[in-house]
Amino acid sequence: MLKSGLYGKYKGVECEITLDMDNNLKIITEDKLNIDATFEYNYNSGFYSKIVKPNELLDCVSIVPYGIIQEEKVQILKEKESQYQVATDSLLVGSNLNLTRVDRDTWLGWVSKSKVTLIEEKTPINPEDL
Structure with missing residues (x-):
């Protein structure tokens, strides 16, 4: 799968990183196995997201x-x-x-x-x- 954008590890699992309209740092994943009840399901898109603090992320990279x-x-x-x-x-x-x-x-x-x-x-x- 082609990766493009910002990525980081949250609790050892690589996730895509984005900012929402309120400038909150969010992680996004499609993998149900790596989420818990704190993740939100986004509008029947198949994606789960969660607002995180910068210090919760490791090994962050921009991939082009x-x-x-x-x-x-x-x-x-x-x-x-x-x-x-x-x-x-x-x-x-x-x-x-x-x-x-x-x-x-x-x-x-x-x-x-x-x-x-x-x-x-x-x-x-x-x-x-x-």
């Missing part, structure tokens, strides 16, 4: 995925079964990959996962700074 195709770096936006949706601002890369030009400087399209080397750029973050 990108791919290497034909020795060129591309953004990875989405994932489906056997493909990644990729984007680039390079005319040469966009043309070589037969991507669709969606504006002056952006080419977008779906590429087989077998053609992409997936790289997750992980940057440590301090949850106190969120």
Whole structure:
């Protein structure tokens, strides 16, 4: 599964981190096995969330995925079964990959996962700074 965004460990379990509209730090998970009665079920979405304090989180990182195709770096936006949706601002890369030009400087399209080397750029973050 493609990860993108903020993640941290809560009680040893990795969860996605987000801020709500009131600037509360929240963790989100789909895994029913790792929740307790303090989690809220969010509007039939399949996701459970809980407001936490920054000091309850460990190993927090920001994850930005990108791919290497034909020795060129591309953004990875989405994932489906056997493909990644990729984007680039390079005319040469966009043309070589037969991507669709969606504006002056952006080419977008779906590429087989077998053609992409997936790289997750992980940057440590301090949850106190969120």
